[in-house]
Amino acid sequence: MEQNTLMKQRELTDRLNRYRDEYYNQNNPSVSDEVYDRLFDELENLEKETGVQMSNSPTITVGYPAVSKLEKTRHPIPLLSLEKEKDIMELRRFMGEQQTMLMLKLDGLTIKLTYEDGELVEAATRGDGDVGEIVTHNTRAISGIPAYIQYEGRLVVTGEAFIRPSDFERLKTSLVDSNGETYKNGRNLAAGSVRLQDAAVCLERCVTFMPFSVLEGYDDLHRKSDRLRELRTLGFNPCKYLVTKRVLPPAEIEDGIKQLQQYARDADIPIDGIVVTYNDIDYSKSCGRTGHHYKDGLAFKFEDELFQTKLQSIEWTPGRTGEIAPVAVFKPVEIEGCAVSRASLHNLSFIEELELMPGNRILVSKRNMIIPHVEENMNRGGFRLDEVFPHHCPCCGEPTRIHETRGRDENGAERIIKTLFCDNPACETRKLKQFVHFVSKKAMNIEGLSEATLEKLIGRGWIHSYLDLYHLDQHRDEIVCMDGFGEKSWQRLWSAIQQSRNTTFERYVIAMDIPMIGNTASGVLCREFHASLDEFRDAVYAGYDFRQLPDFGDTLHSNIHDWFCKEENFCIWEELQMMMNIQKPETVETQTAGRDNPYTGKTIVVTGKVEPYTRDEMNSLIVSLGATAGSSVTRKTDYLVCGEKAGSKLSKARKLGIPVLTPEEFFRTANVA
Numbered sequence: 147m148e149q150n151t152l153m154k155q156r157e158l159t160d161r162l163n164r165y166r167d168e169y170y171n172q173n174n175p176s177v178s179d180e181v182y183d184r185l186f187d188e189l190e191n192l193e194k195e196t197g198v199q200m201s202n203s204p205t206i207t208v209g210y211p212a213v214s215k216l217e218k219t220r221h222p223i224p225l226l227s228l229e230k231e232k233d234i235m236e237l238r239r240f241m242g243e244q245q246t247m248l249m250l251k252l253d254g255l256t257i258k259l260t261y262e263d264g265e266l267v268e269a270a271t272r273g274d275g276d277v278g279e280i281v282t283h284n285t286r287a288i289s290g291i292p293a294y295i296q297y298e299g300r301l302v303v304t305g306e307a308f309i310r311p312s313d314f315e316r317l318k319t320s321l322v323d324s325n326g327e328t329y330k331n332g333r334n335l336a337a338g339s340v341r342l343q344d345a346a347v348c349l350e351r352c353v354t355f356m357p358f359s360v361l362e363g364y365d366d367l368h369r370k371s372d373r374l375r376e377l378r379t380l381g382f383n384p385c386k387y388l389v390t391k392r393v394l395p396p397a398e399i400e401d402g403i404k405q406l407q408q409y410a411r412d413a414d415i416p417i418d419g420i421v422v423t424y425n426d427i428d429y430s431k432s433c434g435r436t437g438h439h440y441k442d443g444l445a446f447k448f449e450d451e452l453f454q455t456k457l458q459s460i461e462w463t464p465g466r467t468g469e470i471a472p473v474a475v476f477k478p479v480e481i482e483g484c485a486v487s488r489a490s491l492h493n494l495s496f497i498e499e500l501e502l503m504p505g506n507r508i509l510v511s512k513r514n515m516i517i518p519h520v521e522e523n524m525n526r527g528g529f530r531l532d533e534v535f536p537h538h539c540p541c542c543g544e545p546t547r548i549h550e551t552r553g554r555d556e557n558g559a560e561r562i563i564k565t566l567f568c569d570n571p572a573c574e575t576r577k578l579k580q581f582v583h584f585v586s587k588k589a590m591n592i593e594g595l596s597e598a599t600l601e602k603l604i605g606r607g608w609i610h611s612y613l614d615l616y617h618l619d620q621h622r623d624e625i626v627c628m629d630g631f632g633e634k635s636w637q638r639l640w641s642a643i644q645q646s647r648n649t650t651f652e653r654y655v656i657a658m659d660i661p662m663i664g665n666t667a668s669g670v671l672c673r674e675f676h677a678s679l680d681e682f683r684d685a686v687y688a689g690y691d692f693r694q695l696p697d698f699g700d701t702l703h704s705n706i707h708d709w710f711c712k713e714e715n716f717c718i719w720e721e722l723q724m725m726m727n728i729q730k731p732e733t734v735e736t737q738t739a740g741r742d743n744p745y746t747g748k749t750i751v752v753t754g755k756v757e758p759y760t761r762d763e764m765n766s767l768i769v770s771l772g773a774t775a776g777s778s779v780t781r782k783t784d785y786l787v788c789g790e791k792a793g794s795k796l797s798k799a800r801k802l803g804i805p806v807l808t809p810e811e812f813f814r815t816a817n818v819a
């Protein structure tokens with residue numbers, strides 16, 4: 147047990163050190179600060195438990211040794227970090243009877259400026275607290291650093307170099323780091339900018355310096371706030387602070403913190419907390435230090451957005467492509483007033499990277515305040531991917547398969563992504579999801595046909611293929627008697643199904659679910675093949691090279707050909723079309739819509755040849771008049787337009803007494819030249 151804990155502790159130390167290197171040297175962290183801080187706390191607890199501390203532990207060292215080409219300098223007085231606190235009562239306890247300063251905790255890179263007899267002789271970063279990098283060459287590119295001051299002798303000032311939030315918003319879209327990646331936050335950009343070799347480039351980054359402490363100088367002043375105030379007379383713009391005049395109750399401390407937060411927002415200053423520090427310098431010195439921080443101050447970090455909970459299980463559900471999506475099911479946590487208990491785990495690679503197994507303690511966040519996201523696993527170790535995913539489809543029981551594709555992670559780096567698949571085309575859940583897609587808004591748009599209803603209809607054995615949807619009236623009587631259904635619901639459903647028959651090239655192609663063909667691709671195909679499904683199909687069989695179309699690559703090209711190669715796909719493509727009126731794109735509509743015509747709201751059926759129009763074109767013309775294009779003559783038909791070689795539709799219309807128009811009559815009365 148002890149051995150295990152020690153091993154975990156060593157692993158955690160190494161991991162945190164890797165994160166520190168990414169953060170301090172590469173300015174490109176792979177985890178959020180909240181995750182880092184949680185792991186840091188975890189390590190601190192382990193160290194307490196085992197009584198062991200590694201010499202490179204982040205709990206007893208500061209920053210990280212710098213590996214840049216910049217020249218190094220030693221700090222005679224070490225520049226340390228701050229202890230973190232989130233509990234206001236602890237803050238109250240820390241402040242005690244002492245006079246304290248509440249200051250903005252500026253979120254940037256710490257810089258130390260050394261002046262000798264009024265001249266700036268060195269600017270250095272904090273580095274690992276003992277050795278920093280010399281960045282004097284960049285000081286003229288940073289606003290707020292005087293080169294000459296009215297001060298005799300030695301003055302050493304520490305402060306933060308940062309980028310204002312409004313500047314970061316502007317810069318973040320146009321700038322990339324040395325790996326070609328965009329900056330995640332202003333702190334990383336500020337740190338990257340201050341440590342640049344070239345001051346001209348640094349200048350474009352709008353970095354600002356604000357002092358927060360006088361390290362050497364003003365020996366006659368015994369309060370930190372007095373020394374800081376004096377810096378104003380030298381040309382500095384010191385960090386904003388409040389000084390406590392008496393012992394404050396927690397509520398008033400909170401007020402002070404809120405006031406400072408508001409100030410930072412108004413003044414466009416990036417902060418990641420509030421610093422609380424004793425104002426009396428002698429008392430501060432008497433507090434001592436650890437390897438990590440001085441004990442005269444605390445960093446009050448704002449409530450973080452991570453929630454710790456326990457992963458109970460991973461749910462696996464096949465989607466319509468056969469990909470089986472993993473979902474984390476965890477003990478509910480309350481995030482912004484909602485109980486959250488599920489989060490997508492995306493794919494096998496995501497699970498593998500977090501080494502996730504049921505029973506692990508995990509950290510969950512809500513990214514962009516909406517989507518729950520598993521950020522970290524606090525119980526790594528002993529992970530075996532093989533033991534985590536189902537080897538048989540949880541729905542149909544067929545063997546699953548791991549599929550590997552090249553993709554990009556959230557940092558834009560290329561890597562292999564593993565996903566789990568069920569290849570059984572008859573897999574029930576998969577089939578259900580295909581129907582859900584088919585009836586969805588961007589496909590056939592059958593309003594009100596929910597997943598739950600589809601599930602019932604499939605379960606009763608009434609729909610096997612898309613075509614069956616259009617013959618659902620065969621089961622009308624049974625459907626009306628179904629739980630939660632009735633005559634009205636049936637009427638609504640059936641009319642939505644009928645409505646969906648007036649559709650477009652794009653919708654039809656999307657409904658067919660050719661992998662990766664969505665709105666954009668189907669739009670391109672529509673233009674290329676003049677909104678004609680037949681022209682598109684003929685092109686496929688003539689071996690058309692889809693790679694010549696904008697944004698169509700090898701994958702899309704072969705997806706289309708592979709899809710049409712399958713007999714069952716081709717059958718549905720042809721058969722379903724007979725049920726549809728494919729409307730022409732908007733252009734026809736805008737030409738004719740709005741003109742006076744007697745056909746608005748009527749149902750018109752066309753039969754026979756109407757030169758020079760195809761049936762599709764006639765139907766879209768009818769739709770553009772505000773009428774419905776019917777496919778067969780019924781009592782509801784208002785007009786039959788009868789071209790050459792008319793067949794049974796004409797005789798049926800005569801029998802029902804429906805007005806029959808010649809194409810010429812129709813065009814004239816519809817005001818179409």
Ligand SMILES: NC(=O)c1ccc[n+]([C@@H]2O[C@H](COP(=O)([O-])OP(=O)(O)OC[C@H]3O[C@@H](n4cnc5c(N)ncnc54)[C@H](O)[C@@H]3O)[C@@H](O)[C@H]2O)c1
Nearest residue numbers: 165169175177178179182227228249250251252256358421
């Ligand atoms: N995401 C990651 O991978 C990763 C890795 C390492 C560190 N970090 C982040 O960095 C933090 C550790 O960095 P740190 O050691 O610089 O600590 P810190 O940034 O949390 O706080 C200490 C520093 O704050 C600065 N500071 C700003 N305003 C100040 C003020 N008014 N008075 C005094 N000091 C002020 C000082 O430079 C001080 O050294 C972690 O808590 C974590 O949030 C993140």
Ligand SMILES: [Zn+2]
Nearest residue numbers: 539542568573
């Ligand atoms: Zn299956």
